[in-house]
Amino acid sequence: MTTAFTFLGLLAITFFIGRVVPIDPVLAVVGDRAPQAVYERVREEMGLDRPLFVQFFSYVGDVLSGNFGMSVTTQRPVLDDLMQVFPATLEMATLGIIIGVALGVPMGVIAASRQGSLTDQAIRVVGLLGYSMPAFWLGLVGLLVFYARLQWVAGPGRIDIFYDGLIPTATGLMLVDSLVAGDLDVFWNAVSHIVLPASILGFFSLAYIARMTRSFMLNQLGQEYVTTARVKGVSERAVIWRHAFRPIRVPLITVVGLSYAGLLEGSVMIETVFSWPGIGNYLTAALFNADMNAVLGATLVIGAVFIVINKVSDALYRVLDPRAQ
Amino acid sequence: MSEPLLEVENLRVRFPTANGPVEVVRGVSFALGRERLGIVGESGSGKSLTGRSILRLVRAPGKVTADRLRFEGKDLLAISEYEMRQIRGARISMVMQDPKFSLNPVMTMGEQIGETLAVHGRLPRRQIRRRVLDMLEAVQIREPERVYGLYPHEVSGGMGQRVMIAMMLIPEPAILIADEPTSALDVSVQGEVLRLINDLITRNGMGLIFISHDLNLVSQFCDRILVMYRGEIVEECAAGALEKARHPYKRGLLASVPRIDETRAELPVLDRGAWAGA
Incomplete structure (x- = not known):
């Protein structure tokens, strides 16, 4: 309601x-x-x-009734456009946030548990880089090194032209659709296209997530109940993960949720550098062309994403923290 | 007094500061048998740090040294962190001050009590549960089954402290350090908790180090009292012999305790100048 x-x-x-x-x-x-x-x-x-x-x-x-009007720019219904561009962003953002959480949370925890050590300093520098490097620059350098020079990954776009349109669209997520169709060539091609931009997004969210995790952890490690756990003879690893980490999952969900929503908004810089047909690009183009139906539609989708993520976070709080029930 | 459980000689705790190291505990020595030893002192006197150094839980950058810190034939300052963990909880335990802060807010009572056993013993899960329920009964909790599944925010301070005691005594340690175990509780609950601690340590023949700032409480509860002031033990006496105290600090403290049949017009306060040279 x-x-x-x-x-x-x-x-x-x-x-x-x-x-x-x-x-x-x-x-x-x-x-x-x-x-x-x-x-x-x-x-x-x-x-x-x-x-x-x-x-x-x-x-x-x-x-x-699902009618967002026509787009002046593309001459197609806005809804059809959104069904095409949103999955592209969703795919990249999801992979990005997974990378950000998988690396950022452990980094933050380790930094906090060795506060002031060389590891802590190193993690801080990585975080600072993530904070301060411009996205488009990192994207360009990434393309230059890993695509042009080393040829480890594929270039801009979601897929090679050769594979384009080979598989039927089910979800609009290239990685999922190709698996559904059972076409592994397409899948690996899509992977090699998405891995670089998603890593860069992941790096940005990692910087924020690691920093917040560290400060939440430091706060918990100074609490009296952590000493209690040590008094009981609990090992340092269990003190950190079983005791101190559990209460910070709730604030972490907020941080991760907001980062994820931010990524889903579509990183215009990254999408532009990587010619990624995502919602950020779409919205920007629509704005420049005064294409109001498209602007409103895209804004609605982004707003809906925030609402959904907030709802999911709320539900997770109640599962994770007995005090919130 | 039989063979001492714990021997402490010349214990010192030092913290580096911008103006050079500051010694917070300055050469404390005592021995503990199967008895109730009280350590009294004002805040900052080093009594809590003394307790924590025995468990080697003084956080960096604090540094603990001692000529002797022996427990069950082991030099507590020389053994590895792993060996120390075998002693913590299992052989020497500590009841902390305020259950509001010293219990993990997102773990159930049963889980927290059971963890002490799980860390040290190799008991199967079901037996742990059985033992925890027994222990909850031993600390006079009426509905152990219900309390087992409660979280710390759902119980009162008195019950929280009982759980704390259960958690610290369940592996049957030889020494219990109680660091202001009743200071955060209502006066009406304090007595019950003290009686509980007393019963349990007497039954198990344990040694107790009772750390408090409450002189009256300690003199009623303990066999022997150490008075600490500015990191040193300034007085040691049997609990009954408190009146014969010689040190001016202790005499000052005693003088400032209000009496029920008070005749003095003004309650004396501590005059720190009086023993500055002592």
Whole structure:
């Protein structure tokens, strides 16, 4: 129920912001040399002459029935576009966050348990690099080294042109679809395309996740119950993982959830450098072309992603922390 | 007193600071048999650190040295970390001050008590559960089955401290260090918890180091008392002989204890100048 209200609020805000911004969607369709009569006619066709509230309610109705309108840029329904670009981002972001969590959390824990040591310093430097390196630069250098020079990975795009369209689209996720179709050549080609951009995204989220994990852990390791565990003769490894790590899973979920949502928003830089047909690219192109239906649609999808991730986090809190029940 | 369980000689704990090392425990020596030894002192007197050095739990950068720190024939400062872990919990245990902070917030009581056994023994899981339930009964918890599955935030301070005691006594250690075990509890619960500690250590013939700032409590509860001030033991006496104390600090402390039949117009406070040279 609250989710429904949240979503309605999201719809309202995106809609009204979309109408308030000084972008004229009619102009985007007819061009700036169209005669006034044509302009007026298109304006009526698009329903923009009606009162704002009427427009909003009909928009809500449309969205609920799965109609996001047509995109001016691609001349296709926005929904079809989104079904194509969102999986591309989802695939890359998911792989990125998996890399970020799988490396970032242990790094943070190790750094905290050896506070001040050389390991801690090294992890801090890695984190700092992740924080401060510009994404497009890292992407370009990555391409230069691993694609152009070493040829360990494939270049930009989701798949080689040779393999494009070979497999039927089921989920839109290249890695999943190729496995479903049982075509391992396509699968490994897709892997070699996604591994570099996903690693770079992973590196960025790793920097943040490791840093937060470290500070959460340090906080816990200073608690009295950790001393209790040591008094009982619990080994240092169990003190860290069984005792101190368990309570930080809840704040960690928040951190990971927000990072993931951030990645799902689509990293425009990375998507541009890697010619990745994801939602970040799509949204940016739509904005530049005053393609309001596409902008609203993409914004809605991103908003919905945040809502879903928050809901999942909430559910996980209750599972992981007895105090939250 | 029989053969001492624990011998401490010239124990020192040092912390480096910007102005050079500061010695917080300065040459403490005592021996502990199967008795109740009280260590009293004001905050910062080094009494808690003395307790923690015995378990080698003084965190870096603190440094512990001693001419002698012997327990069951082992030099506690010389043995490896692994050997030390065999002693912690199993042979020397410690009840901490406040169950609100000293119990893991996301582990059930049963899990936390059982862990002490699991770490040290090779008991099968089901027997551990049985032993934990017995132990909960031994610390006078009425519904052990229910408490077994509770989390720390779901129980009162008194019950939390009973669980703490159960957790520390379940492997039947030889020495229990109780670091202000009742200071965080309501006065009405304090007595019960003390009686419980007393019963259990007497029954098992253990040695107890009772660390507290409460002079009255210690003199009623312990056989022997050490008074610490600024990292040193300034007085040692039998609990009954407290009135015969000679050290000016202790005399000052005793003088400031209010009495029920008070006739003094003003309660004396400690005059630190009086024993500055002592």
